[in-house]
Amino acid sequence: MNKPFVYGMSVEGENFTDRELESKRLKLNFENGVNSILISPRRMGKTSLVKKVKSMIDDPNIKVVYMDIYKCRNEYDFYEKYASAIIQATSSKVEKMVESAKEFLMSVSPKIVYSPEPNTDFSLSLGLNFRANTPEDILDLPERIAKKRGFQIVVCIDEFQQIGEIPDTQTVQKTIRSVWQHHRHTSYCLFGSKQHLMTNLFYSRRMPFYQFGDMFFLKRIPTEKWVPFIAERFRHAGRHINEEQAEQICSTVENYSAYVQQLAWNVLAVTDDVVTEQAIREGVDATLAQVSPLFVEQTASLSAYQLNFLRAICRGYHDDFGKKEVASQFDFGSRSNLPKLKKALIERELIEHTETGYYIADPLFKLWFLREMI
Ligand SMILES: Nc1ncnc2c1ncn2[C@@H]1O[C@H](COP(=O)(O)OP(=O)(O)OP(=O)(O)O)[C@@H](O)[C@H]1O
Ligand SMILES: [Mg+2]
Structure with missing residues (x-):
């Protein structure tokens, strides 16, 4: 029997609801080669939505590649993951993967690694040689495959905020953007949580990915x-x-x-x-x-002032924290301390800043905090 409710992983089929408008829009982008950027708080349903849209694409000439780069610690991890996911998703059979890797990459020694449990997945390990393949060559891989095979490719990268965390990230981002912007047969769907990191990547004019694609925030299911x-x-x-x-x-x-x-x-x-x-x-x-x-x-390492800031929000104050009514009830140190408090709590993802002020990011955190910490 299907589990009635699922909450630890992405969902599909009977465990998935709504998202009609979002799936339609994203599907249209996939079919028309429009880049998409998808942002939401944690556990709102980004991965589930993208996987659903992937399954909705019925045109055999559109290949959708899904990869998760959460574990990539540096640019080389990323290139390896990127190349192997692309080769896997664009090869019709397992045997073809090795051939395809050798055709499109220089001096590789591809291996298919089966996981020890029966009926489970395998992965393709390329052992990329970064002297023979420059980052630009690797980043160009989907476009070369697409042209040669007559496909259109959509590359979906989950936990994309991780790109902002790797060493020398600005240079890496510039390289990626400079290659991807010339792609005509490949489009990208970049998505991730850690909202403040994702917005840093895409909202600042100074950042290479500024205005890279159609941005949307995944809202709550009504x-x-x-x-x-x-x-x-x-x-x-x-x-x-x-x-x-x-x-x-x-x-x-x-x-x-x-x-x-x-x-x-x-x-x-x-x-x-x-x-x-x-x-x-x-x-x-x-x-x-x-x-x-x-x-x-999450709260153990917070300072007394930071905890007071959370208390003030839980008590219904969302802006103008410097005013007497708030400052007389909650000790924030000094007025000049407020920007620092806000920044630290946003970075820890405990609060979020919206047009109408500051709010507790996680509804259960708020419930818990009201019960335990006030
Ligand atoms: N469309 C949906 N219908 C029903 N439940 C959903 C839907 N989307 C998400 N959920 C619920 O949210 C959980 C997390 O979904 P998912 O992993 O897709 O979110 P995410 O935004 O990718 O999360 P993360 O920020 O951890 O990457 C699912 O296990 C499910 O309980
Ligand atoms: Mg996810």
Whole structure:
């Protein structure tokens, strides 16, 4: 049986809901060679959306390559991952991968590495020789393959913010951009979490990726989409939840995708038949218990002033922290300390800055903080 709720990994099929507009738009970009940049807070559904759009592409001449560069620690890790993902996704059979690697790259010794468990994936290890293949040659790989084979290629790079973290990142970004901007048969979909890192990469005029593509922020899935989804998943598991209770699950976690599924699962776990108010309360407690070790760790190293800043936000203050009413209740050190406090908390992803002020980034963090730290 399919699990009723999934929250630790990307989702598909019956575990996926909504995103109709976003999938349509992204699909259109993929089909027309338009670069896309997708940003959202953590666990909102970027990976799931891109994988869904990948599966929606039915034109055999469009090859969609998906790669995750979270573990890339330097530019060479990135080039290796990039090249091997592209060769894999554009080869029709496993045997063709080695041939294709030898055709498009210089002095490589490709190996197919099977994972030890049966029926699981394999990966292609290229052992790239960076003297024979310059970064520019490697970055040009999809375009060369696309031209030769008559394909159109879409390269999707997950956790792209990692590019901003590698040594000598500015130079690497310049090199990447200078090669990619000439591509006519290859387009890119770059996405990632750590919103402040992603926005640094794409929003600043000084940065090489400024205006690289069609940018969109993945919004929360609206309650009217969540409610029937939650009800259906409960039904599927032989339980019943009413509309108001499903809405309550959404509002408790402010429609934050992964948390909606996690809380729904925790409510289902304590329900034999029909959901009760007690079950929802227990579900919330169980969810908080699961996430609190992380929150304890995230707050352990905060200064008293930083904690006070979080307290002020939780108490409903979102801007003008220097005014008397706020400063008399919460000690921030001094007024001149405020920019530093905001910056540090944004970098730790504990708060976010929107047009209307500063907010706690994670709805469960806010719930936990209100219970434990005030
Ligand atoms: N379209 C969706 N329908 C239902 N649930 C979703 C959807 N998208 C995301 N979720 C929920 O959010 C969780 C995280 O999804 P996903 O990994 O796609 O997000 P992400 O934004 O890529 O996360 P990360 O920031 O960790 O990379 C899923 O396990 C699922 O619980
Ligand atoms: Mg992801």
